[in-house]
Amino acid sequence: MQPRPLARQHRYITWLSLSLMSFLALMVLIVYESRWVYPEIQAYFSQTGSLTGQQLSTRARVYLQDAQSELLSDQPEQEALEAATMDIDLAYGLADMHIYRREYACAEPSLTELDRLAALLAARDIDRIAAAMALFAPIQCLTHIEMDQLDRRGAAINDFSESTRQHSLVLTYSSLLIFVMGLLFWWLHERQLRRTDRATQETFEWMQRAMRDPLTGIGNRSALHQDVLAKQHQSLGLILVDIDFFKQYNDAYGHPQGDTLLRQLAALIGKTLNDKAQLYRLGGDEFAALLHCPDIDTLKSYCHQLIEGLREADFMHPAHPDKKGVTLSVGGSCFVADEATFPYAYEAADKALYRVKTMGRDGWQVTEDA
Numbered sequence: 421m422q423p424r425p426l427a428r429q430h431r432y433i434t435w436l437s438l439s440l441m442s443f444l445a446l447m448v449l450i451v452y453e454s455r456w457v458y459p460e461i462q463a464y465f466s467q468t469g470s471l472t473g474q475q476l477s478t479r480a481r482v483y484l485q486d487a488q489s490e491l492l493s494d495q496p497e498q499e500a501l502e503a504a505t506m507d508i509d510l511a512y513g514l515a516d517m518h519i520y521r522r523e524y525a526c527a528e529p530s531l532t533e534l535d536r537l538a539a540l541l542a543a544r545d546i547d548r549i550a551a552a553m554a555l556f557a558p559i560q561c562l563t564h565i566e567m568d569q570l571d572r573r574g575a576a577i578n579d580f581s582e583s584t585r586q587h588s589l590v591l592t593y594s595s596l597l598i599f600v601m602g603l604l605f606w607w608l609h610e611r612q613l614r615r616t617d618r619a620t621q622e623t624f625e626w627m628q629r630a631m632r633d634p635l636t637g638i639g640n641r642s643a644l645h646q647d648v649l650a651k652q653h654q655s656l657g658l659i660l661v662d663i664d665f666f667k668q669y670n671d672a673y674g675h676p677q678g679d680t681l682l683r684q685l686a687a688l689i690g691k692t693l694n695d696k697a698q699l700y701r702l703g704g705d706e707f708a709a710l711l712h713c714p715d716i717d718t719l720k721s722y723c724h725q726l727i728e729g730l731r732e733a734d735f736m737h738p739a740h741p742d743k744k745g746v747t748l749s750v751g752g753s754c755f756v757a758d759e760a761t762f763p764y765a766y767e768a769a770d771k772a773l774y775r776v777k778t779m780g781r782d783g784w785q786v787t788e789d790a
């Protein structure tokens with residue numbers, strides 16, 4: 421059975437909504453996974469070893485080494501002391517950081533030492549070599565700070581890379597999972613749809629079979645009733661056809677041949693009525709035809725055609741009491757299709773058929789004003 425356009429549309433909409441849901445889930449995940457980026461960057465540039473922290477200690481150390489060079493140079497005393505004092509002051513200004521005092525034990529004594537040296541140099545109370553030697557301890561401290569800040573920065577970068585790798589992994593596996601789940605949903609949906617299609621098809625076929633006469637392939641009594649209801653308010657003609665002396669035919673030829681005759685008659689009635697009628701087998705040797713009937717004369721002409729058509733076909737009947745071939749008794753009535761009118765129309769056609777039977781068979785009658 422071809423999938424109906426509506427079912428296909430529904431399938432696409434469901435598939436689309438699943439994709440959208442997966443996409444949304446992925447977006448939520450990305451936003452969730454990215455939440456660490458900004459605090460991480462902030463941490464990188466503020467709390468741990470930072471570029472600024474390292475640069476300040478480096479600059480301060482360079483000033484102190486400059487001061488040492490100036491103290492040990494051969495420039496005039498006055499100039500050398502002034503330049504060294506200036507560099508020590510600059511170094512003090514850079515190294516006098518709260519974070520250095522808090523984090524490094526050597527910071528406090530070094531700053532005190534620089535303070536003392538600056539005062540001694542200003543008072544010319546220390547010789548140049550002693551002052552240069554005294555700068556080694558603060559230089560060592562600043563070098564230590566500088567290296568430590570570098571180490572901390574390296575560690576922060578490593579942490580940053582590691583967490584980036586982990587978050588990327590989470591993101592990759594989650595995307596894969598969502599993709600697989602999308603496929604699974606799609607497969608489940610398709611399977612359900614196929615099952616529903618199959619069940620619908622089976623129900624449809626079962627209903628079709630329930631409405632068919634298995635021997636002749638034409639409709640049965642239920643189909644006749646259903647078709648009448650489907651043609652509400654239309655002018656219809658109902659023709660009932662009964663084989664004459666069918667029992668004798670069966671007795672003479674046997675039931676299988678009787679079955680063949682039933683099939684042949686079903687085909688003949690259809691052909692005679694030019695396929696304008698819907699045919700039914702009501703049971704046994706009784707058929708019915710339902711057709712459009714604008715007036716009673718049309719119905720009469722159909723009935724006449726049936727009798728003449730059978731005569732022309734000339735089916736043999738070896739046991740016909742009147743020594744004829746197979747003959748039919750036909751009764752008809754016209755009615756406006758409705759659930760309420762149909763039983764009366766059926767009764768009227770049946771009465772007409774009965775009249776034919778009682779009048780010797782092989783003929784037709786209609787009941788007017790059913």
Ligand SMILES: Nc1nc2c(ncn2[C@@H]2O[C@H](COP(=O)(O)OP(=O)(O)OP(=O)(O)O)[C@@H](O)[C@H]2O)c(=O)[nH]1
Pocket residue numbers: 635662663664665666667668670674675676677678679682703704705777
């Ligand atoms: N071969 C065959 N015979 C059937 C079938 N259904 C019913 N019959 C036979 O049809 C015959 C109908 O007999 P009756 O109702 O007496 O009708 P009739 O012999 O045609 O007599 P009248 O209608 O009065 O002319 C019976 O012998 C049934 O056994 C069928 O499916 N196949």
